[in-house]
Amino acid sequence: VARRELIVVSNRGPAGYERDASGERRTNRGAGGLVTALRGLLAHHDVTWIASAMSEEDRAVAAEGTIEEQGRDGSPYRLRLVAHDAEAYDLYYNVVSNPMLWFVQHQLWGLASEPSLDDRFHRAWHEGYVAVNRAFAAAALDELERRPEAAVFFHDYHLYLAPRFVRDARPEALLAHFVHIPWPQADAWRVLPEPLRRAVHEGLLANDVVGFHTARWRANFERACCDLLGLRPGNGSLEHEGRQVLLASHPISVDPGEFEELARSEAVLSAERELAARRPERLVLRVDRTDPSKNVVRGFRAFEKYLEAHPEAHGRVGMLALLDPSRQDVPQYVEYLAVIERVVDEVNTRFGRDGWAPIELDVADDFPRSVAAYKQFDVLLTNAVYDGLNLVAKEAMLVNERDGVLVLSENTGAHEELHEWVLTVNPFDLAGQAEAIHAALELPAAERRRRWEAIGAHVREHDLAAWLRAQLADFDRAAAG
Amino acid sequence: VARRELIVVSNRGPAGYERDASGERRTNRGAGGLVTALRGLLAHHDVTWIASAMSEEDRAVAAEGTIEEQGRDGSPYRLRLVAHDAEAYDLYYNVVSNPMLWFVQHQLWGLASEPSLDDRFHRAWHEGYVAVNRAFAAAALDELERRPEAAVFFHDYHLYLAPRFVRDARPEALLAHFVHIPWPQADAWRVLPEPLRRAVHEGLLANDVVGFHTARWRANFERACCDLLGLRPGNGSLEHEGRQVLLASHPISVDPGEFEELARSEAVLSAERELAARRPERLVLRVDRTDPSKNVVRGFRAFEKYLEAHPEAHGRVGMLALLDPSRQDVPQYVEYLAVIERVVDEVNTRFGRDGWAPIELDVADDFPRSVAAYKQFDVLLTNAVYDGLNLVAKEAMLVNERDGVLVLSENTGAHEELHEWVLTVNPFDLAGQAEAIHAALELPAAERRRRWEAIGAHVREHDLAAWLRAQLADFDRAAAG
Numbered sequence: 001v002a003r004r005e006l007i008v009v010s011n012r013g014p015a016g017y018e019r020d021a022s023g024e025r026r027t028n029r030g031a032g033g034l035v036t037a038l039r040g041l042l043a044h045h046d047v048t049w050i051a052s053a054m055s056e057e058d059r060a061v062a063a064e065g066t067i068e069e070q071g072r073d074g075s076p077y078r079l080r081l082v083a084h085d086a087e088a089y090d091l092y093y094n095v096v097s098n099p100m101l102w103f104v105q106h107q108l109w110g111l112a113s114e115p116s117l118d119d120r121f122h123r124a125w126h127e128g129y130v131a132v133n134r135a136f137a138a139a140a141l142d143e144l145e146r147r148p149e150a151a152v153f154f155h156d157y158h159l160y161l162a163p164r165f166v167r168d169a170r171p172e173a174l175l176a177h178f179v180h181i182p183w184p185q186a187d188a189w190r191v192l193p194e195p196l197r198r199a200v201h202e203g204l205l206a207n208d209v210v211g212f213h214t215a216r217w218r219a220n221f222e223r224a225c226c227d228l229l230g231l232r233p234g235n236g237s238l239e240h241e242g243r244q245v246l247l248a249s250h251p252i253s254v255d256p257g258e259f260e261e262l263a264r265s266e267a268v269l270s271a272e273r274e275l276a277a278r279r280p281e282r283l284v285l286r287v288d289r290t291d292p293s294k295n296v297v298r299g300f301r302a303f304e305k306y307l308e309a310h311p312e313a314h315g316r317v318g319m320l321a322l323l324d325p326s327r328q329d330v331p332q333y334v335e336y337l338a339v340i341e342r343v344v345d346e347v348n349t350r351f352g353r354d355g356w357a358p359i360e361l362d363v364a365d366d367f368p369r370s371v372a373a374y375k376q377f378d379v380l381l382t383n384a385v386y387d388g389l390n391l392v393a394k395e396a397m398l399v400n401e402r403d404g405v406l407v408l409s410e411n412t413g414a415h416e417e418l419h420e421w422v423l424t425v426n427p428f429d430l431a432g433q434a435e436a437i438h439a440a441l442e443l444p445a446a447e448r449r450r451r452w453e454a455i456g457a458h459v460r461e462h463d464l465a466a467w468l469r470a471q472l473a474d475f476d477r478a479a480a481g
Numbered sequence: 482v483a484r485r486e487l488i489v490v491s492n493r494g495p496a497g498y499e500r501d502a503s504g505e506r507r508t509n510r511g512a513g514g515l516v517t518a519l520r521g522l523l524a525h526h527d528v529t530w531i532a533s534a535m536s537e538e539d540r541a542v543a544a545e546g547t548i549e550e551q552g553r554d555g556s557p558y559r560l561r562l563v564a565h566d567a568e569a570y571d572l573y574y575n576v577v578s579n580p581m582l583w584f585v586q587h588q589l590w591g592l593a594s595e596p597s598l599d600d601r602f603h604r605a606w607h608e609g610y611v612a613v614n615r616a617f618a619a620a621a622l623d624e625l626e627r628r629p630e631a632a633v634f635f636h637d638y639h640l641y642l643a644p645r646f647v648r649d650a651r652p653e654a655l656l657a658h659f660v661h662i663p664w665p666q667a668d669a670w671r672v673l674p675e676p677l678r679r680a681v682h683e684g685l686l687a688n689d690v691v692g693f694h695t696a697r698w699r700a701n702f703e704r705a706c707c708d709l710l711g712l713r714p715g716n717g718s719l720e721h722e723g724r725q726v727l728l729a730s731h732p733i734s735v736d737p738g739e740f741e742e743l744a745r746s747e748a749v750l751s752a753e754r755e756l757a758a759r760r761p762e763r764l765v766l767r768v769d770r771t772d773p774s775k776n777v778v779r780g781f782r783a784f785e786k787y788l789e790a791h792p793e794a795h796g797r798v799g800m801l802a803l804l805d806p807s808r809q810d811v812p813q814y815v816e817y818l819a820v821i822e823r824v825v826d827e828v829n830t831r832f833g834r835d836g837w838a839p840i841e842l843d844v845a846d847d848f849p850r851s852v853a854a855y856k857q858f859d860v861l862l863t864n865a866v867y868d869g870l871n872l873v874a875k876e877a878m879l880v881n882e883r884d885g886v887l888v889l890s891e892n893t894g895a896h897e898e899l900h901e902w903v904l905t906v907n908p909f910d911l912a913g914q915a916e917a918i919h920a921a922l923e924l925p926a927a928e929r930r931r932r933w934e935a936i937g938a939h940v941r942e943h944d945l946a947a948w949l950r951a952q953l954a955d956f957d958r959a960a961a962g
Contacts, residue, residue, distance in 0.1 A: 107592055107668065108591070109591065110589070110590065110592075110593070110594075111588055111909070112589045112591070112813075113591075113773075113820075114591070116779055116782060116909060116911050117909055117911060118911050118912055119786075121912075122912050185667065186666070187588065187665060187666050187668075187669070188668070190891070190892065192907075193909075193910045194891075292594075293593075297594070301597060305600075332593075336593070339594075385592050385593065410671070411671065426673075428592070428596055428598050428672050428673075428674075429674045430599050431598060431600050431602075431603050
């Protein structure tokens with residue numbers, strides 16, 4: 001692999017800092033999704049990573065400028081933390097990015113009553129989202145000053161405007177952006193007033209490469225640019241302000257070796273023994289964040305309908321929901337978690353009996369327990385309203401040991417790759433989801449095995465390393481074009 | 482005008498019946514929007530109109546088969562009422578058509594929590610919507626038996642499946658459909674499970690002509706057919722099952738002569754005197770049904786923000802909301818009306834003072850009063866979330882006598898025609914709507930006059946008769962092609 005100069009820009013970085021009781025600086029080398037996905041870059045390339053300072057100690061690190069760090073495997077890279085104004089960051093993160101952009105892109109707004117964009121929102125846009133994006137752009141420009149040949153690689157919905165600010169100052173720079181969440185059709189973007197939705201699309205078009213997980217999200221972006229900005233439809237690329245912008249789709253994946261090792265780790269084996277000792281005869285699993293986009297409540301209602309229709313399953317089939325509590329700073333998420341807990345109570349009260357609760361709900365951030373459950377399920381339910389990809393589906397099928405069946409929402413990115421081997425569900429159709437749970441449990445053993453093997457083989461072939469290679473190949477195509 | 486044989490099919494017909502105390506049959510010649518729009522057909526063509534029997538006496542008329550009727554101007558036509566099974570009709574009308582299809586097409590669902598399609602909905606689809614559409618198709622086929630040269634002209638979202646049933650039995654018939662409400666993008670349709678959204682699109686594609694108000698709705702339909710059915714993009718038409726389907730857009734309009742006459746009627750003059758005697762110095766008007774798609778609540782909130790920012794307007798500027806109560810059989814509509822009343826109370830409590838309430842709310846079906854208010858407003862606020870066209874905008878600007886300014890949502894069909902002469906608002910942007918109300922009131926007199934004249938001239942030129950001629954010209958193009 002040719003070694004490249006890369007400047008990675010993401011809101012959350014690969015290392016955070018705190019000061020312990022003795023006054024020593026301690027480094028946390030995070031395991032968040034984005035950082036895990038990009039870790040491969042550190043091993044093979046010359047990386048400078050720009051991210052937000054989150055903690056007090058992060059701000060101290062930010063004041064030191066660009067520092068030398070290392071990844072979990074010891075690979076050296078440079079880290080530059082950006083200390084934002086605290087109020088600007090709150091507006092950027094908790095008002096604009098979440099919930100506004102997240103809700104727009106997952107189509108979660110109930111337009112009859114929400115959102116209402118008031119003065120506070122407009123202020124959050126200008127003094128929060130624009131300001132933080134400008135700060136990221138300034139840091140990227142400063143790094144480009146030192147490494148003018150580096151490619152800048154932006155990530156996700158926090159940073160739609162930064163590429164434009166960089167482009168304005170550096171017309172010749174190589175800029176790329178990967179969007180990890182769905183790109184909806186133009187009407188969803190029309191929730192934002194015209195200047196704002198225009199800024200989002202023009203911001204992304206300031207890159208040389210814009211990547212998405214699926215052809216569906218990529219096509220939605222292309223059409224939205226045509227509808228909202230008047231661009232002409234391209235063929236895998238768009239012309240904007242005299243430049244060609246390459247539109248790419250590469251579904252992210254996992255590192256199979258890492259997952260197989262994890263599955264054999266003591267933490268997972270211990271959690272698995274605990275789980276195996278008291279699992280129901282047939283286990284329906286879901287593993288998600290408590291995010292409305294994940295559609296947890298409808299999943300419970302569908303399981304309730306399954307139990308209604310199948311008394312023979314009572315006492316034998318159970319649902320285990322391992323939910324990581326998410327974004328409890330945002331009111332919609334607090335409410336959603338409360339509804340989750342209420343609905344579980346309802347279903348368990350209705351159908352539970354001595355020694356058997358239909359649903360076991362575990363709200364915690366416990367990855368070894370999730371991996372243990374991945375190994376143990378008979379049916380994995382992933383019924384997301386919308387989901388950029390849904391990595392749980394790939395992770396879980398990879399380490400499952402019971403020829404588990406994947407029930408997968410047609411609105412997940414993973415569906416585009418895996419649809420021929422899954423039971424497809426419409427996320428709004430409770431009756432259809434209840435039938436799919438039943439069908440999955442009744443699937444003949446040979447058929448379960450065939451599908452499970454096919455998905456495993458697909459994920460091993462299209463792994464995380466292949467995803468990173470495809471991204472970098474796009475950089476070369478864009479540089480050559 | 483060449484006289485044509487037409488079979489018009491719509492859920493609600495141009496005449497209904499009841500039996501009075503003395504046992505005599507009484508005929509109500511309705512003035513609903515669709516009937517008003519199509520009245521011109523009765524005067525010039527040989528029309529058979531098929532519609533649902535609504536009342537007990539309608540069912541007696543239905544039993545008599547096809548009867549001779551006459552329009553309000555005495556034009557003769559034939560009427561055939563179809564008596565549906567009462568439960569099937571309820572499922573078709575109150576479960577599938579409203580709210581499901583209406584909410585899909587106006588993008589009103591809050592997908593995080595609604596809708597959930599349960600067994601009841603699936604039953605409503607099959608035993609309600611499919612069954613009633615089959616009954617309409619059977620009636621149309623029976624009429625076609627007698628008049629094989631007649632063109633069949635279907636209307637609106639109640640009847641998406643009927644054309645397919647007619648086509649299957651009559652491959653050579655000339656079938657057309659006009660959709661009076663917005664056509665959303667494919668993702669909105671993905672709320673319905675695959676077989677249902679496919680049935681909707683294939684049902685419409687069984688026509689020779691499918692008409693919409695605007696190029697935007699037409700383009701959404703064309704793309705949705707490509708996305709959902711795999712059709713190839715056409716150029717104003719689509720090929721489906723070996724036939725060419727013409728896609729048309731013609732914005733509906735009003736009869737200017739009728740409106741000018743109405744504006745001089747005693748009922749309107751009397752209401753106008755009453756209104757003029759107690760109107761505020763500057764009048765902001767809205768006239769709507771109490772439908773969540775009309776965005777009444779955000780309109781009040783925007784007016785509240787206007788009052789917050791402009792103390793000088795207190796006591797001088799008032800909002801009059803004339804709201805026709807709508808669909809009170811549907812729970813969402815009952816709730817919406819309750820919220821409307823609560824928000825008006827809040828704003829009036831907050832800003833009202835002796836002799837001045839900021840908002841006057843009048844929930845009633847009183848058309849003369851609406852026309853009186855059309856004449857009197859200074860600013861008309863039409864901020865719909867989505868609206869197929871919004872005829873109120875055209876009606877009101879036509880008869881207004883104060884160089885009134887139109888504040889118009891970018892998501893109304895009328896916006897495509899009128900945008901250069903209106904103040905455009907984003908329906909979700911309260912701050913933007915508050916600013917638009919202020920800007921409209923501050924617009925210089927000459928500018929107000931220029932815009933008001935331009936809209937009036939546009940509506941007079943593109944009137945209802947022109948809309949009907951364009952539809953019939955499409956029939957000829959389709960027959961020739």
